[in-house]
Amino acid sequence: MRNIFVFIRKFFNFFFFLVMQIAALYMLFHYNQFHEAAFMGVANEITGKVSKRYNNIEYYFHLKKTNESLAKENERLRNMLKEDFEVADTSAVLKTDSIPYDTTGIRRKYLYRDAKVVNRFLVFPNNYFSIHRGTNQGVRKDMGVISPDGVMGVVVNASENYSVVMSLLHLQSSVSGRVKKSGETGQVYWDGKSSDAVIMKNLPKSVPITKGDSIVTSQYGTYFPPGILIGTVTEIVDDKSSNFYVLKLKTATNFSSVEHSMVVENLQAEEQKKLEEAVKKNQ
Amino acid sequence: MSDLVRNIIRFVLFILIQVYVLFQIPPLHRFVVPYLYFLYILWLPFNMPRVGVTFVSFLLGLTLDFFTKTPGLHAAACTLIGYLRPFLINILIPQEGADKSYKSPSGTSMGWAPYATYVLILTFIHNFYLVLLEWLDVKSFVFLLGKVVATTGVSLLLIMITELLFFRKEKFRTNSV
Structure with a gap:
């Protein structure tokens, strides 16, 4: 057990670098969840x-x-x-149906x-x-x-x-x-x-x-x-x-x-x- | 001005210049991305502990990542050069104790040839690692090769201009060794 601590202390810089590097790469590759x-x-x-x-x-x-x-x-x-469009033929009348433009907003997409x-x-x-x-x-x-x-x-x-x-x-x-x-x-x-x-x-x-x-x-x-x-x-x-x-x-x-x-x-x-x-x- | 205050101001300036000046330049070509911000890591003082350098590098990269919305990309590259920096300094430092009698790496403290090598190697490693991570998305060998070469070239040019514009006077501290 003591040897492990000695080992970690000896290579602390490297382990710290490794942790930072893994943290960065983890963020990069789990970007969507992140x-x-x-x-x-x-x-x-x-x-x-x-x-x-x-x-x-x-x-x-x-x-x-x-x-x-x-x-x-x-x-x-x-x-x-719609005011820009006018038909010359008098038999065709431009009518606006009031229902599709209801104010309740149900039909708005x-x-x-x-x-x-x-x-x-x-x-x-x-x-x-x-x-x-x-x-x-x-x-x-x-x-x-x-x-x-x-x-x-x-x-x-x-x-x-x-x-x-x-x-x-x-x-x-x-x-x-x-x-x-x-x-x-x-x-x-x-x-x-x-x-x-x-x-x-x-x-x-x-x-x-x-x-x-x-x-x-x-x-x-x-x-x-x-x-x-x-x-x-x-x-x-x-x-x-x-x-x-x-x-x-x-x-x-x-x-x-x-x-x-x-x-x-x-x-x-x-x-x-x-x-x-x-x-x-x-x- | 103390070292800490100077470095905090530098940190903010490097990030702002990178995000709002260099990244806003209309792209000439997809290979040419002007990176300068990592010069902050190269300019950190000699006497900073190695863990500190790695951590500050990570922070610098992550701050930039929050602006560009690519968490981890620049942080990974910065951590790598932050970790490798002390090794390179040890190899390249010309005379015994130069890292004690001067504050931070520069042409005057290390000598121009070793300093240039130091900048060149770290710039290359930073850009290579960064493009390698991007390459996982792009998957084109021409992209990898072209972007590493073009980006490193542009970075070196920018570093040279910065070194000339903001010449850092390094005082020789006799009592310290």
């Missing part, structure tokens, strides 16, 4: 506050770009108003909340950014985040006033995409190569596709409402060995200068998830 750990939430609040301070200054340098993207979003939304981006990273293979909105303001894990221009990411951890968002530029991120023109769906990934390009896979070669086509979010994903722009096609790789295209997309969101985001809550996600899990259990 997210929910309590002190990660506290760290989140502190880094969030520091980032907010820095962002107050940095925000000025992006004002022009931010204004432009917000104005463009306004233009797009205004063009979707997506709820949007504005959130300020306080910190962003682009240099890693796995990138995250922080937004200034947390559980106190209704943000929870697994909510989609969009920018005025398009898809940004998914919330992975929320503390009281700040949330951590897994960016689309993350090796494990995957968004269900749809070709806007034809409606065919595929999966959108990031290959870690460039901060403004993502890859779309699993798109059958029978689909007519040209450079410049828009890829939007599909109706199958639970995080994002259908029709949010992901990116536009810049390169079509014709893989001879398979029946699927590999598309290179330019992301709609400019990740290096994005300042405002919207957190999308899918109010019916829980019901859908419960139903799908029940089916899985029965099989």
Whole structure:
């Protein structure tokens, strides 16, 4: 017994190093569980506050770009108003059914909340950014985040006033995409190569596709409402060995200068998830 | 200014500069990531106990990890160089007692050639270990090789600029040996 203590004392430095190293590696490889750990939430609040301070200054340098993207979003939304459409034929009358717009909110599926981006990273293979909105303001894990221009990411951890968002530029991120023109769906990934390009896979070669086509979010994903722009096609790789295209997309969101985001809550996600899990259990 | 206060200020400055200046530079290429923060570990005083150096290195890495939301990644790399630092100093220190008569590793205290070797080796180990851990996700050999070389090059350039801009005067302390 005494020899063990002597041994430990002799190699104390090494053992201490080993313990620290194992602690670090444990955190790294159990990252998903670690997210929910309590002190990660506290760290989140502190880094969030520091980032907010820095962002107050940095925000000025992006004002022009931010204004432009917000104005463009306004233009797009205004063009979707029903008052913009009028039919010349008098036999066709535009009537608004009052029932789908009921005020009880039963039929609402997506709820949007504005959130300020306080910190962003682009240099890693796995990138995250922080937004200034947390559980106190209704943000929870697994909510989609969009920018005025398009898809940004998914919330992975929320503390009281700040949330951590897994960016689309993350090796494990995957968004269900749809070709806007034809409606065919595929999966959108990031290959870690460039901060403004993502890859779309699993798109059958029978689909007519040209450079410049828009890829939007599909109706199958639970995080994002259908029709949010992901990116536009810049390169079509014709893989001879398979029946699927590999598309290179330019992301709609400019990740290096994005300042405002919207957190999308899918109010019916829980019901859908419960139903799908029940089916899985029965099989 | 006492050593403790100086090192605490350095700790905060290195983290802030790394997070809000170097990481915010628009990425040139996916291989080029400007790392400078670990210079803090290389600048720690000679007379610090080895356990202390390892622990402070771990703290430095973990603090950076909380900003980048990658807990453990930088902490692992920092702990490794924090642990290896005393061995390297022992090998590279030129004359007997230089680690007693000077405060911390620098060009003047160790001699420029040994100091450069010390910086080069620790920078390489830090970046190699860091990229190796990232490589487990990326799984591409070109990524491993390219990123280690590019990142180490950029780090050395940044360290050189920092050493020239903030030249640390090392006083020779005669009574200490």
